[in-house]
Amino acid sequence: MSVHLPRIPIPLPQPLHDIFRPPPTPGVLGVFGALDATTAAIRHLKRGGYHDITVYSPIPRHELEDALDQPVSPVRMFTLIGGIAGCATGAWITLWMSYDWPVVVGGKPIGSVPPYVVIMFEMTVLFGALSTLLGILFNSALAARRLGTITWDPRFTNDKFGIFVPCGADKAGAVEALLTSAGAEEVRRG
Amino acid sequence: MATTPATKLSYDYVTHAIARTLGNPGKGYYLLLGTAVAILGVGIITLLFLLRYGLGLAGYSHPVYWAVFITCFVFWVGIAHSGTLISAILFLFRSGWRTAVYRTAEAMTVFAVMTAGLFPLIHIGRQWYFYWLIPYPNERGLWPNFKSPLIWDEFAIGTYFTVSTCFLILGLIPDIAAVRDLATGWRKKLYTMTSVGWRGTNEEWRHYTRGYLYLAALATPLVLSVHSVVSWDFAMAIVPGWHATIFAPYFVAGAIYSGCAMVITLLVPIRRLFHLEEIVTVHHFENLSKLCLLTGMIVGYAYVAEYFIAWFGGNPIERAAFWYRAFGPYWWASWTMIICNAFLPQLLWFKKIRTNITALFVVSIFVNIGMWFERYVIIVVSLAGEPYTPWANAAYNPTWADWGIMAGSFGWFFMWFLLFVKNFPAVSISEVKEVLPPPRLGAAKAAVV
Numbered sequence: 001m002s003v004h005l006p007r008i009p010i011p012l013p014q015p016l017h018d019i020f021r022p023p024p025t026p027g028v029l030g031v032f033g034a035l036d037a038t039t040a041a042i043r044h045l046k047r048g049g050y051h052d053i054t055v056y057s058p059i060p061r062h063e064l065e066d067a068l069d070q071p072v073s074p075v076r077m078f079t080l081i082g083g084i085a086g087c088a089t090g091a092w093i094t095l096w097m098s099y100d101w102p103v104v105v106g107g108k109p110i111g112s113v114p115p116y117v118v119i120m121f122e123m124t125v126l127f128g129a130l131s132t133l134l135g136i137l138f139n140s141a142l143a144a145r146r147l148g149t150i151t152w153d154p155r156f157t158n159d160k161f162g163i164f165v166p167c168g169a170d171k172a173g174a175v176e177a178l179l180t181s182a183g184a185e186e187v188r189r190g
Numbered sequence: 191m192a193t194t195p196a197t198k199l200s201y202d203y204v205t206h207a208i209a210r211t212l213g214n215p216g217k218g219y220y221l222l223l224g225t226a227v228a229i230l231g232v233g234i235i236t237l238l239f240l241l242r243y244g245l246g247l248a249g250y251s252h253p254v255y256w257a258v259f260i261t262c263f264v265f266w267v268g269i270a271h272s273g274t275l276i277s278a279i280l281f282l283f284r285s286g287w288r289t290a291v292y293r294t295a296e297a298m299t300v301f302a303v304m305t306a307g308l309f310p311l312i313h314i315g316r317q318w319y320f321y322w323l324i325p326y327p328n329e330r331g332l333w334p335n336f337k338s339p340l341i342w343d344e345f346a347i348g349t350y351f352t353v354s355t356c357f358l359i360l361g362l363i364p365d366i367a368a369v370r371d372l373a374t375g376w377r378k379k380l381y382t383m384t385s386v387g388w389r390g391t392n393e394e395w396r397h398y399t400r401g402y403l404y405l406a407a408l409a410t411p412l413v414l415s416v417h418s419v420v421s422w423d424f425a426m427a428i429v430p431g432w433h434a435t436i437f438a439p440y441f442v443a444g445a446i447y448s449g450c451a452m453v454i455t456l457l458v459p460i461r462r463l464f465h466l467e468e469i470v471t472v473h474h475f476e477n478l479s480k481l482c483l484l485t486g487m488i489v490g491y492a493y494v495a496e497y498f499i500a501w502f503g504g505n506p507i508e509r510a511a512f513w514y515r516a517f518g519p520y521w522w523a524s525w526t527m528i529i530c531n532a533f534l535p536q537l538l539w540f541k542k543i544r545t546n547i548t549a550l551f552v553v554s555i556f557v558n559i560g561m562w563f564e565r566y567v568i569i570v571v572s573l574a575g576e577p578y579t580p581w582a583n584a585a586y587n588p589t590w591a592d593w594g595i596m597a598g599s600f601g602w603f604f605m606w607f608l609l610f611v612k613n614f615p616a617v618s619i620s621e622v623k624e625v626l627p628p629p630r631l632g633a634a635k636a637a638v639v
Contacts, residue, residue: 020387054392060620103335155549
């Protein structure tokens with residue numbers, strides 16, 4: 001005799017799925033052909049209380065940075081910590097390995113620091129560069145997860161600028177009007 | 191610094207003009223690629239002979255045990271240097287003209303280091319023990335000797351390869367995303383994977399631009415350190431002709447010089463094959479040739495300083511070494527080096543030469559030849575000229591095995607480079623757009639808003 005237990009579906013946590021395919025965020029997307037229209041729209045939106053907007057652009061522009069007024073990227077901390085860790089690793093491997101099996105070379109001290117500076121420098125650069133790269137990937141993935149799956153247009157990597165404003169259906173009409181008046185070529189809900 | 195002069199170009203034009211390099215490049219490209227692969231085949235066959243019969247096939251003869259393989263190693267590491275100079279140092283100096291040429295230079299860096307890295311492995315003879323170079327404890331718990339410049343070199347080259355690859359890949363991400371959105375079929379899949387989901391959001395650009403700046407800041411001292419460390423492979427030894435404090439700056443200048451010449455050599459055919467005349471202009475070639483002229487003058491100064499100090503220093507052994515270099519049996523190598531590197535680039539003072547692509551191409555090839563001979567002279571001639579080792583008997587002459595491996599290295603390098611320019615954006619799309627004036631509605635419209 002066998003007992004058939006009911007199968008209860010237990011949702012498993014899927015951290016990677018959440019990062020790469022976050023749930024959709026409702027909002028309005030405006031497509032712009034001109035940079036000054038985009039910056040004007042950003043300023044209008046900020047004044048109107050929309051702060052969590054996403055701006056798409058084919059290139060980084062200081063005008064956009066100024067309009068958005070974002071804090072400095074935390075990637076610099078990754079570089080600093082990576083660099084210090086690399087320097088420490090360089091010092092550690094050279095000194096520890098020298099004393100682990102002491103062999104006198106050329107009558108010099110076992111742990112002679114000047115030649116080890118070369119290794120320490122190279123390791124600083126190596127670790128610093130790799131952690132910078134990781135910092136960019138990590139921070140961008142984190143931002144993508146926070147924003148959720150938002151509307152996008154393939155023209156944004158070519159010659160168009162875009163602004164996505166996350167908002168509910170009640171505010172969508174007002175945002176559409178604002179984007180159009182600022183010079184958006186195309187406005188749609190997503 | 192002047193920006194790209196063709197200001198009439200639009201963003202859309204730039205994307206499509208550069209994406210066109212990914213299309214069918216025609217017969218000329220496949221002919222070049224086929225030649226590169228065939229030459230690589232020669233190198234592989236030579237390597238198989240070396241594996242079977244040992245390094246005796248190469249021309250090593252006492253006391254010349256560092257010869258063509260090490261010459262090629264230093265040559266290729268040197269070629270790699272201008273890539274990072276153009277992409278990192280000129281980035282920090284905000285030179286607008288670098289945008290059109292830096293991707294080619296950076297790819298050249300990565301593939302040249304890949305080529306250079308093969309030579310120590312070939313040179314060690316028993317290639318299957320290559321992992322002995324890695325710092326790990328062997329059976330007796332013995333660690334590598336960190337006081338040896340050869341270990342520094344391994345760390346420097348390893349770091350340089352990793353960092354320049356990171357730099358190349360990071361710069362490529364927004365451009366791959368741009369061509370991804372135009373591509374179809376298998377390319378769409380390839381670019382979707384390699385663009386790691388890039389969409390150009392303000393968050394992405396915020397972290398990207400900051401990270402790129404720091405990578406450039408890290409790569410700048412790195413590029414100066416790597417060839418300094420390579421030069422210390424020689425300068426730390428007591429061989430007359432090697433043991434000189436000028437070696438680090440001398441090698442760095444020489445590396446950038448040969449690298450800039452190689453960028454010109456590569457850009458001329460690429461520009462013609464892929465019709466990039468509007469993006470890579472004569473202006474860019476002129477700036478590259480000015481860099482060549484500057485670094486060539488530093489190299490010329492280093493030659494003069496070496497000979498002067500050998501005479502002025504009064505050390506008879508040093509004097510003998512330099513007399514042997516200029517008037518010994520290898521006089522032809524020394525004078526090829528001096529004429530190609532110090533005299534010929536003086537032509538670049540003339541604007542007519544600097545703006546003539548064919549003339550620049552010819553000068554750049556001679557600089558490449560000259561720089562190869564510079565390393566040959568420093569390594570082989572200095573070793574051959576020391577009569578202080580017992581049983582120093584023979585004159586060194588490279589054999590077919592040396593030339594086969596060297597030719598193979600050119601095939602290997604050009605194969606990777608040609609495959610790269612065909613399959614990935616060979617000119618930076620986003621950075622060329624950055625030096626264009628952005629599309630604007632104008633003051634009238636903006637005032638209404």
